[in-house]
Amino acid sequence: MNDATGSPRAPAIEVRDLTVAYREHPVLWDIDLVVPPGVLMAVVGPNGAGKTTLIKAILGLVRPAAGDVLIHGRPYGEQRRLVGYVPQRGSVDWDFPTSVLDVVTMGLYGRLGWFRRPGRDERRLALDALEQVSMADFADRQISQLSGGQQQRVFLARALVQDAQVYFMDEPFQGVDATTEKAIVALLRDLRARGRTVLVVHHDLQTVREYFDEVLLLNVRRVASGPVPQVFTEDNLRLTYGGRVAFLDVASAAGGT
Template identity: 75%
Template sequence: MKTEQPAIQVTDLTVAYRDKPVLWDIDLTIPGGVLMGIIGPNGAGKTTLMKAILGLVRPSAGQVLVYGKPYAQQRRLVAYVPQRNSVDWDFPTSVLDVVVMGRYGALGWFRRPGKREREQALDALARVGMQDFASRQIGQLSGGQQQRVFLARALVQDAQVYLMDEPLQGVDATTERTILRILHDLRATGKTVVVVHHDLQTVSEYFDQVALLNVRLVASGPVAEVFNAATLRATYGGQIAFLEGRDPGRSAPEPRAGIAVS
């Protein structure tokens, strides 16, 4: 498509926990301006890949470049939506305060968020349809509403690249529609969005590009080119075999039926 610098360039990335490789020799190029899904079975290292791009886990080998430079120099260009269950939602804070946290990086040390930051946060909440909940305690929200608050916090970061860990996991229909609309809005304004995703049935509908991951990178590229029975079998094959082993009475599922496995 474009010949310009990729948004994210992962080279030879290996991450291990206690000698066990979680990611093995990943080479992944994410072009600018695309909407990419990262899929793979449980334990495939999807979250770890995202955390390695963000510098949250230390790789054993390899490097990550964001628009040609190491992440540490490009933080302002990247916004992050962690998994919803990674925080304690009983924490004493309001919806608005959580979204304002997205501005802390730009504010720098010793400066308190003011009226401007609160207005930015309210705008972002309006974009995700949560403006009426600004003063609620975050624990009073439903799971989908919490997810939209996390998305709003990433929106106020006003980044070029958005990394989202399972934003569509277990959310209600309204939230799913809202999040998809925002993903498309972001792409329409030239942003790059990378989403860890679990539902194989919606991949071709939601994303332009896909990366299939199972410790190693099985394939990556435009959905039409790389998302097919062969790559799915190579990615999820082990789990399908595992199910066969447990339930020998049944015939082996079709690769597309492997969707049920996820």
């Protein structure tokens, strides 16, 4: 790929000894994680396991108590341009007075830098991205008129215009309909086919095997991570979900259906 990606052999994401604490209470404890390039990885774990915090700490939105993050072999601060981010849909006010196209264009603000305004090129890139998530017809729509699935597609389009090497997505499948879920999966596969790496916070254990290559089982500590067939086992899931395991059909999730 291009020079900016750093060393081609380096892992796409490398996290070392990452610890995050809120008021002496550890949310993430001593996380080590290596994600090879061109891989779709799910982050799985119970509520409060620190999944969102892990993404935010990697992106520098939450200050870690300790630890390093390398993106394609170099510190995150130097590699921001290689990173794309899809926050949780509920993290913004969807009644904000703005249009779909405008939100997608925001993905280009980082590249534009301070004071420079988006122009015709940016508009075209944003429209292209909307096309990829089948939302081009909605470009001029006010964002409050979108359904949940459409909101999610808009957020994905905004990440697509970032043209990143490594994507972090926080629960993109949360509350979307079956059509959107299929569209997102197709998009993830397309990104993988183009050599991009995607880390996805995921809730549905039943689909991990089908959608992802690798998985990180997280519950404050890293329980296990690696290729789905080796790591996504009943034993590991029990370790991750602890006593709450009764609620889950772990065996069928781990066994694959």
